[in-house]
Amino acid sequence: MSIVKVKTEGGAYSIHIAPNLLQQVGTSIPPDATSVVLISNPTVFGLYGKTVLQSLEASGKKISVFEVPDGEAYKTLETLNSIYTFLLEQRLDRRAVIVALGGGVIGDMCGFAAATYMRGIRFIQVPTTLLAQVDSSVGGKTAVNHPMGKNMIGAFYQPIAVDIDTTVLGTLPxxxxxxxxxxxxxxxxxxxxxxxxxxxxxxxxxxxxxxxxxxxxxxxxxxxxxxxxxxxxxxxxxxxxxxxxxxxxxxxxxxxxxxxxxxxxxxxxxxxxxxxxxxxxxxxxxxxxxxxxxxxxxxxxxxxxxxxxxxxxxxxxxxxxxxxxxxxxxxxxxxxxxxxxxxxxxxxxxxxxxxxxxxx
Known part of the structure; x- marks a missing residue:
């Protein structure tokens, strides 16, 4: 496994890079987490959801799953609001953790949801596209699009970990x-x-x-x-x-x-x-x-x-x-x-x- 350290005023964390890392995502959940929400889209969840869920369940935390539609066209305030609604329905508190399983759209929206729900809860990036692995999952840029411009509504908010499984790239178009x-x-x-x-x-x-x-x-x-x-x-x-x-x-x-x-x-x-x-x-x-x-x-x-x-x-x-x-x-x-x-x-x-x- 390769480990890259990121140190910012907004937080320090590690990027873990290895084949078959999805099987170990649960080890990134902090011991004091009260619950975990896995957010993905139907395409990615269908491929990797079972593997990640098994790893998260091994952490012993309460796990819930929410899927949002697949694609850049859904990187909107409307989709973000559906995430907030689910988090509230699940009664997530400030010690909960969001796990973002997907490409840049999922990572950006989950990060922004984490930055703003209850004024900030923790989240973990699990990027499944090459672009997300090398760029959008690292550095804490979170956002949704506006019809007038890309990523115009967002926040700088760092994850607590980035887990990169290079084997998932084999399923990409x-x-x-x-x-x-x-x-x-x-x-x-x-x-x-x-x-x-x-x-x-x-x-x-x-x-x-x-x-x-x-x-x-x-x-x-x-x-x-x-x-x-x-x-x-x-x-x-x-x-x-x-x-x-x-x-x-x-x-x-x-x-x-x-x-x-x-x-x-x-x-x-x-x-x-x-x-x-x-x-x-x-x-x-x-x-x-x-x-x-x-x-x-x-x-x-x-x-x-x-x-x-x-x-x-x-x-x-x-x-x-x-x-x-x-x-x-x-x-x-x-x-x-x-x-x-x-x-x-x-x-x-x-x-x-x-x-x-x-x-x-």
């Missing part, structure tokens, strides 16, 4: 693997040029989910995210670099309708757009733009954005959480392994949108 690998690539682009090189060299092994390759990719991604989150828990500075490609990506998701493109697919395409923008505004080499484009294509993500129309692009980007005073901020790269946040000239943004979107 190819699109989900590609979406998760986009976030893996991101860590190399913003923090670790050597890791980006490694991803280029091992892309076939990563797509095939070869255990050694995917285990290292998950561990290194978690290490890099843990470092950033420990330095800047609430995104007042350095943590913003984790949003490489996200200003473009979130606009794609909202513009097409949440769930049309997977989050990682939109981020992958957004990183290509961010690379093109970086070439215009901070000297990112064009040869490296092509490396980014080639690797994003190689993992199976789109490299050409949908044509939302210039006005719609700008409108959606201005809602982005990094925007300040109506000015859009982008994460750009002076070089591979380096990233920073800055505003960019509108004419450069327009040229990049023209170059990177579908025509007609």
């Amino acid at each position: 190819e699109r989900e693997i590609a979406a998760g690998l986009a976030e893996v690539i991101k860590y190399g682009l913003i923090l670790d040029a050597g890791f980006f090189d490694w991803c280029e060299q091992n892309v076939a092994s990563l797509k095939a989910l070869e255990p050694e390759a995917i285990g290292y990719a998950v561990q290194r991604s978690c290490e890099l995210k843990a470092y950033v989150v420990s330095e800047d828990e609430k995104e007042t500075g350095m943590r913003a670099i984790l949003n490489l490609g996200h200003t473009f990506g979130h606009a794609i998701e909202a513009g097409l309708g949440f769930g049309t493109w997977l989050h990682g697919e939109a981020v992958g395409c957004g990183m290509v757009q961010a690379a093109e923008l970086s070439a215009r505004v901070c000297g990112f080499p064009q040869a490296d733009v092509e490396r980014v484009r080639a690797l994003v294509a190689a993992i199976g993500c789109p490299v050409t954005a949908p044509d939302l129309g210039t006005d719609k692009w700008i409108e959606l980007m201005q809602i982005d959480k990094k925007a300040e005073g109506g000015k859009i901020k982008f994460i750009v790269m002076p070089g591979i392994g380096q990233a920073k946040s800055q505003t960019v000239p509108r004419e450069d943004l327009m040229l990049v949108l023209k170059k990177t979107t579908q025509k007609g």
Whole structure:
């Protein structure tokens, strides 16, 4: 088992990474927990619910289960309210624990429910998609979507543990693997040029989910995210670099309708757009733009954005959480392994949108 430590003002916890870890989730339940609620969706619960329940029941706590609909389209205040209702019906107190079994949608909603129910109860992340394992389950960002923007209603709230079972990735569709690998690539682009090189060299092994390759990719991604989150828990500075490609990506998701493109697919395409923008505004080499484009294509993500129309692009980007005073901020790269946040000239943004979107 690999263990990555996360230390923030909001709490310190361990990320456990190993094959077949679902059988041990119950060991993460604190001794003083009064009850446990396992929250999942029908797809994931059908695959792994029995295994996790058996492990949780071994903890000797009262266990209850709540399922929410599957998909980004249900990451809403309405679904969140149904979770609150269930927690109240079960008479959960402040020493209860929520276990989030699923991908980023489940993890984000459970985290926000935990942050706000009775002003805060404990929760454990058990991510079952690659994207959730390397990104959304780590760092305490919790939220639901609003029709006007992604993750606009939420809180920074840390889990007490993250349990990552790498064997569950074998049941994921190819699109989900590609979406998760986009976030893996991101860590190399913003923090670790050597890791980006490694991803280029091992892309076939990563797509095939070869255990050694995917285990290292998950561990290194978690290490890099843990470092950033420990330095800047609430995104007042350095943590913003984790949003490489996200200003473009979130606009794609909202513009097409949440769930049309997977989050990682939109981020992958957004990183290509961010690379093109970086070439215009901070000297990112064009040869490296092509490396980014080639690797994003190689993992199976789109490299050409949908044509939302210039006005719609700008409108959606201005809602982005990094925007300040109506000015859009982008994460750009002076070089591979380096990233920073800055505003960019509108004419450069327009040229990049023209170059990177579908025509007609």
